[in-house]
Amino acid sequence: MNLQNDLILRTARGEKTERTPVWLMRQAGRILPEYRKVRAKTGGFKELVETPELACEVTIQPVDILGVDAAIIFSDILVIPEAMGLPYQMVESKGPWFEKTIKNAQDIENLKIAQGDDLQYVLEAIKLTKNELNGRVPLIGFAGAPWTIFAYMIEGGGSKTFSKAKKFFYTYPKESHLLLQKITDSTINYLKAQIIAGADMLQIFDSWAGILSPDQYKEFALPYINQICNAANEVPVTVFAKGAFFVRKEMGKLNCRTIGLDWNMDPVESRALIGEDKTLQGNLDPCVLYADFSTIKKETEKMLRNFGAHKHIANLGHGVYPDINPDNVKCFIDTVKNFKH
């Protein structure tokens, strides 16, 4: 199927384009009243993730309502631990929770390596969405980075310090690598299946990258991201490692097309560290969208000038906060679309 708008794919590949493409992390979600209406019909977040027709519906909403240049499949990074043998629950206003966690080598041994088939509901949602989108914009698939998934598997939920997970690295380094490899193999299977199902590009989210020291990140995180980039790159891949300012130079050497920046990372400095080859994605402070239209416009334009006319995909530096007014999101998107470099 030919895409009517392939701006984001051309930008990711490094081509010069007529304008900067734009989408938002968490664009399919609680900011939209239309999303909340669909969700209210279900038993909650997880049922929505696991029902392809509904996941498809909320994935497409921001394309219709906000006018973004890409859709991202509505899902969760925690489908992978579940497919490996650790089911999760999403507890309202508390976040994810795992009944079983990884405590020792035997627990790791007991985990299976997930196959694409184990996540049939996601693949089904991707196929449906591709069909429904009918070529309007590309569809982004995604997965969590191995360290972030590892962190949830050890902690059993969110944490301020993820000290249990980091303790595991220091006390069981060999077992840590075994577990990270199992997660990586599962993730590669999953992402390859997403490509076959129709994903036009992929993003790897390393949400807890900033918790690790530079040494730990280079030992326990980056090599596994690298494996994924080498194995599942039939489509352009974006790596977004939140807080990992300290490995931007190394990120420039990954076999991927785009590096995501959070709002702490200066675009000009990041470009110098990452080099000229990659496309950069980001990085407006999500809180700017609380401001009035003129501030949103001013800050967005400043960001666009800082990144320059090419090899930039406009986005926030993190997921959009759920209580942001959709009109303010629209102001951000329209500012990007109307900007002349």
Next chain:
Amino acid sequence: MNLQNDLILRTARGEKTERTPVWLMRQAGRILPEYRKVRAKTGGFKELVETPELACEVTIQPVDILGVDAAIIFSDILVIPEAMGLPYQMVESKGPWFEKTIKNAQDIENLKIAQGDDLQYVLEAIKLTKNELNGRVPLIGFAGAPWTIFAYMIEGGGSKTFSKAKKFFYTYPKESHLLLQKITDSTINYLKAQIIAGADMLQIFDSWAGILSPDQYKEFALPYINQICNAANEVPVTVFAKGAFFVRKEMGKLNCRTIGLDWNMDPVESRALIGEDKTLQGNLDPCVLYADFSTIKKETEKMLRNFGAHKHIANLGHGVYPDINPDNVKCFIDTVKNFKH
């Protein structure tokens, strides 16, 4: 009173010293069974903070038990908002909570500027501790940085994103500056009173620095830290802005003696950015203390080599986690003390 061990003061002043001094953020606290015993006699954390004899006792414990080169007064950064008119509670296993928060200009108008006298219990604890220490090691006083205090005043407690506080910056920039100035004036009064009471050095904790964008940090955080450094520097001042990797160059220009680094910040890169003048403090990953003795020793020695022989105060890159074994803390301290550059 003459100090028998003034290693940390000489190092902070930039002098060459016989070895690297060492202490730990949160060294007076839950890691020590002796602390937990004192605390069990009270109604909780806040009563301990507000009872000078007990605050003195737990302040000195790590000097006796762990052998650190400095004591830090047992207190909390939230005594300032309380002295300004917003009382806080420390909710067990949940953290701080404010009944009243700042919502508008009138709320800011209603706040008073704290005077040293308003925090008599802290000053009393400092005097008692100085007396009890009897010159064994220097005593560190401290306060929160204005942005971090501002964040608690708006949010009313901890937060993952501090989006309410950042929204306040974008929606009420003028009022934000008024509030930050009131906090700054209060903090200067408080720190000056700490010096008079006997504090030998001071530390400013900007715990939530890493939440702000570089632009916001330069507008709403750094200028107020700068005011404090200019006003209360009769003793050496340390600025520790966790996560503010993006303003290390600017930190090098503050009128303070020491810059604290968190465990994400590379010592060599930080030295290059901050310049040769400042002493650096930090920055072992607090999770290293979960490992075995040989790993702790190896990682601590690697850190010491990275910082070099002079202008370095050894510490963790964050407060010590409460469930760390005190023997492991002792291993860290002894490694620093026995290391030959």
